Amino acid sequence: MSAPAPKVDSDSLFRYVLRLGDLSLVLGQRLGEWVGHSPALEEDLGLANIALDLIGQARLLLTYAGEIEGCGRDEDKLAYLREQGAYFNAILAEQPNGDFGQTIVRQVLIDAFQLELYERMATSRDERLAAIAAKSVKEVRYHLRYSSDWLVRLGDGTAESHTRVQSALEMLWPYTVELFAADDLDRLMAENGIGPDLSEVHAAWSARIDAILSEATLNRPADRPHAWHGKRGQHSEHLGYILAEMQYLQRTYPDSRW
Amino acid sequence: MEDKRQWPLYEVFIRARGGLDHKHVGSLHASDARMAIDHARDLYTRRQEGVSIWVVPSNAIVASDPAETDSMFEPARDKIYRHPTFYEIPDEVKTL
Numbered sequence: 001m002s003a004p005a006p007k008v009d010s011d012s013l014f015r016y017v018l019r020l021g022d023l024s025l026v027l028g029q030r031l032g033e034w035v036g037h038s039p040a041l042e043e044d045l046g047l048a049n050i051a052l053d054l055i056g057q058a059r060l061l062l063t064y065a066g067e068i069e070g071c072g073r074d075e076d077k078l079a080y081l082r083e084q085g086a087y088f089n090a091i092l093a094e095q096p097n098g099d100f101g102q103t104i105v106r107q108v109l110i111d112a113f114q115l116e117l118y119e120r121m122a123t124s125r126d127e128r129l130a131a132i133a134a135k136s137v138k139e140v141r142y143h144l145r146y147s148s149d150w151l152v153r154l155g156d157g158t159a160e161s162h163t164r165v166q167s168a169l170e171m172l173w174p175y176t177v178e179l180f181a182a183d184d185l186d187r188l189m190a191e192n193g194i195g196p197d198l199s200e201v202h203a204a205w206s207a208r209i210d211a212i213l214s215e216a217t218l219n220r221p222a223d224r225p226h227a228w229h230g231k232r233g234q235h236s237e238h239l240g241y242i243l244a245e246m247q248y249l250q251r252t253y254p255d256s257r258w
Numbered sequence: 259m260e261d262k263r264q265w266p267l268y269e270v271f272i273r274a275r276g277g278l279d280h281k282h283v284g285s286l287h288a289s290d291a292r293m294a295i296d297h298a299r300d301l302y303t304r305r306q307e308g309v310s311i312w313v314v315p316s317n318a319i320v321a322s323d324p325a326e327t328d329s330m331f332e333p334a335r336d337k338i339y340r341h342p343t344f345y346e347i348p349d350e351v352k353t354l
Contacts, residue, residue: 040265042286042297049300146296153289 008192014068015088016189017129018078019231020117021061022089025079026239027110028054029246030097039100046146050107053139060132080250084239091230092175094239101161102168104150108212109172111144113179116204120196129194148212155216162217169213170221177226180205185231267316268294270301272308280312288313 031051038044062075093110097103118140121133154161180202182190189195213220230236249256265287271280283302288294294313303311322330334340 040287042288042301045304046297046300049304142299149292149296153293 008188008194010068010070012185012188013126013194014065016185016195017061017065017068019088019090019185020129021058021065021078022087023093023110023114024054024061025058026087026089026242027093027106028052028058029242030093031103031107033097034103043100047103050143050146053136053143057132057136057139060135064128064132076250080247084235084243085233087235087239087243088231088233089239090175090178091228091236091239092172092179094230094236094242095172095175096238098168099164101154101165102172104147104154105165105168105172107143107147108151109176109209110179111140111147112205112208112212113176113201114140115144116201116208117196120201124195125193151212151218152216155213155218165216166218169218173221174224174226175228177223178228178230181226181231183231265289265293268298268313269316269319270294270298271312271314272298272302273310273312274308276309280310283307285316291315 028051031047031054034047035044035051038047058079059075062078066073066075066078092106095106097106115137118133118137122130122137124130124133151165154165156162180198182198186195186198190197210220228234228236230239266289267285268288268291269285270283272283273280286294286297286301288297291313295311298311298313302308
């Protein structure tokens with residue numbers, strides 16, 4: 001295990017790594033809900049592949065978080081036995097799938113965020129995070145290719161598909177603010193070269209999203225002030241249902257294994 | 259008539275590793291060639307089956323007629339001298 005940079009206490013690093021891991025875990029679980037329900041067999045596999053990449057990222061990050069915490073919690077304990085208030089994902093990830101277009105809009109917004117985030121984190125002073133980011137960035141680059149291609153097809157498709165993805169964009173856009181709202185924890189990590197400066201990530205994300213939206217003939221909604229604090233454990237009503245389903249087995253049959 | 263409710267069919271060819279030929283592995287539906295590549299990647303390379311993908315619209319493939327199998331392929335049957343099995347291979351040659 002690589003040593004945390006000098007001025008960062010392990011509790012802060014623990015919470016920061018959980019933020020990253022929980023975003024992937026919750027989004028992966030959400031995408032998994034499509035399995036067996038996608039518009040085509042090919043999309044079923046496409047979405048499931050992305051979900052499994054995300055769960056894989058979450059496994060690496062949660063395992064690392066457990067090691068930082070040093071209380072013997074592994075990836076499974078952290079994933080299956082944490083209450084909703086101890087989950088630190090931005091709440092965009094937990095928003096419902098809606099129709100296929102809504103899922104794609106959510107995916108584009110988060111894929112572009114993770115791409116800009118991981119590209120910068122690949123040079124983190126925390127070697128473990130740098131290695132996880134370097135592996136994940138390849139996956140996320142494909143995720144964005146998949147999701148943004150779909151957004152262009154739907155946005156620049158029929159009147160019906162355009163209307164649907166534009167309204168999904170209006171609905172989900174306000175939640176994007178939280179991704180870039182830096183708090184003390186984000187600043188601590190940026191100052192110590194562990195995580196990127198979120199304002200830089202925001203600028204790059206914004207340019208990328210503008211290019212995709214323009215090709216998809218969609219209008220970028222106006223930014224509005226945010227009141228979301230999923231990154232501090234205050235979630236929307238949706239996360240509880242996700243965790244109930246995801247954690248059911250481990251809570252009913254503790255420590256059961258395949 | 260082409261059924262517009264169904265995406266067109268593509269044939270998928272995968273190269274297992276550098277230096278080998280692309281081999282036909284199956285087919286899939288996609289709305290365009292780029293989506294076909296994505297689907298092929300997700301369906302046919304998720305167990306590390308390949309390093310390169312070709313997709314071809316199925317309707318671009320011209321096939322021989324099964325009804326002509328006899329006249330197409332049987333004349334080759336009695337020409338065993340075309341197989342390179344009549345040469346003496348020196349023991350020193352290992353890689354033929």
